[in-house]
């Protein structure tokens with residue numbers, strides 16, 4: 001195993017001058033970012049600011065135009081796809097299509113990185129699916145086809161599938177977009193419980209800044225393909241910085257239970 005010299009000892013992910021260009025358009029300008037193992041990062045920014053691009057580069061599903069990304073001290077390009085999927089799981093905003101597969105079968109697909117070419121797995125693996133179904137309250141739905149579930153239940157199954165994958169790093173791209181407020185909160189609490197138990201590292205692109213402030217340890221803000229802020233919710237979510245990043249003037253309040261900054265939108269009174 002080759003160890004990369006830019007790798008900080010406690011970094012799970014090391015992003016060094018990493019950039020992505022499509023034609024002559026810089027989707028992501030050269031970016032530096034260190035993600036410490038066990039942290040929960042929120043990635044925020046306006047539409048088209050490069051959030052998904054950054055996530056895809058870390059997931060290894062898009063190739064770098066410049067710079068380097070290392071996962072656990074090794075250049076991402078040196079991993080096979082199967083090796084990467086034992087380390088990294090990705091969940092999109094509409095994590096699973098409404099197909100007629102039973103819930104259990106879908107969650108079992110998360111075990112693919114651990115199966116041999118016959119689709120079999122040795123050791124503990126077989127129990128993982130049962131445990132995950134139980135933890136996410138899906139045992140009773142295990143035999144139901146996915147297309148008979150609500151969008152919120154389906155996103156919970158998508159979470160179960162990535163949990164069954166047992167990754168060290170979970171990348172989420174706007175995972176709560178299609179969920180109502182109850183399911184949004186439930187989804188984030190399930191993530192929080194999982195992180196507490198397993199010290200998994202989480203990177204979540206979130207449009208909802210209030211959810212980001214409630215759940216994330218740290219926030220990375222992008223604008224026009226560049227990092228324009230990085231820090232704790234307290235340090236990043238000030239009225240001035242929100243205005244700088246999003247070009248809206250919010251009213252900021254402190255959450256009455258958790259003392260984190262929360263944002264209220266203001267109507268344009270002019």
Ligand SMILES: Nc1ncnc2c1ncn2[C@@H]1O[C@H](COP(=O)(O)OP(=O)(O)OP(=O)(O)O)[C@@H](O)[C@H]1O
Nearest residue numbers: 022026027028045046047048049050051052053054
């Ligand atoms: N495959 C592609 N080909 C060409 N341009 C792309 C491609 N993917 C992204 N881009 C461009 O790169 C820029 C960043 O896109 P990206 O999807 O990373 O932004 P984002 O912050 O995730 O946006 P949103 O919040 O709207 O999802 C945009 O201008 C987008 O049009």
